[in-house]
Each structure stands twice: as structure tokens, then as C-alpha cells.
Amino acid sequence: MYYKGLVTGVNGQLGLDIAKELNRRKIQCLWIGKTELDITDEKAVNKYISKLKPECVIHCAAYTSVDEKERCTNVNVYGTEHIAKACKNIDTRMIYISTDYVFYGR
Structure with a gap:
């Protein structure tokens, strides 16, 4: 099956909200969580x-x-790095949304 997008962290508040909005717009995405x-x-x-x-x-x-x-x-730094590298390997886009809890902006 073809998916236009992949959303990680669907069990969290942000991931769930993103997935719901993409679904509302009928954008074919796969939503995944840590399981x-x-x-x-x-x-x-x-x-x-x-x-x-x-x-x-x-x-x-x-x-x-x-x-x-x-x-x-492990999750916020290395996990994100793994996602970024995997995206680079297949020449695909990555959108990363963060908060001040994860990235405080400096």
C-alpha cells in the first residue's frame, strides 16, 4: 500500500492531533506509535x-x-536523528515539530 506520509508519535497529543487533521483532509498517511x-x-x-x-x-x-x-x-535526540537519517537515505522530507520541553530554542 502507498502512503503519502508517515506520522510518528500517534499515541501522544501532538501526533494524534496531526493524524486527525490529515485524516480529515483525506491525506493518505500511516500513523505509528512506539509499539x-x-x-x-x-x-x-x-x-x-x-x-x-x-x-x-x-x-x-x-x-x-x-x-x-x-x-x-535516547528518544528525543537519537530517535530523531535516526528518523532524519532514514529520510535522507531515501531522499524524503521530514517535518519535526517540537516544544520547549524537548527543544528550548537555544
Whole structure:
């Protein structure tokens, strides 16, 4: 099946809202959460995205329990890096929406 887009983090507030809006606009997307893809696993991310070949990845997955620094770093930094590299490998766009909890702007 062909998907125009892939939305990560669909179990979170932002990912769910993005997925609902894309659905409302009838844009064919696949929505995934951490049970479908562990973004901290670089090989799994690369394999998943290269197999799917979406036109765009809207990356909304994040770990917001900021007191758990190691887990936050693994998901928010390395997970995002894995998504970005996988997108680059297949020459597809990546949209990354963040908040001050994840990226404080400096």
C-alpha cells in the first residue's frame, strides 16, 4: 500500500492531533506509535522507512518525562536523528515539530 506520509508519535497529543487533521483532509498517511516502531533502534527505523518510502515523515514522537534524562535523550535526540537519517537515505522530507520541553530554542 502507498502512503503519502508517515506520522510518528500517534499515541501522544501532538501526533494524534496531526493524524486527525490529515485524516480529515483525506491525506493518505500511516500513523505509528512506539509499539509499531522503536525509534531508538536505528536499524529498525532505517528498514521501516526505506520499506515504506513515504513522501514525507511528520515526526511527532517525543519523550516528555524530562526527569528521565537518559530515556529523553535516547528518544528525543537519537530517535530523531535516526528518523532524519532514514529520510535522507531515501531522499524524503521530514517535518519535526517540537516544544520547549524537548527543544528550548537555544
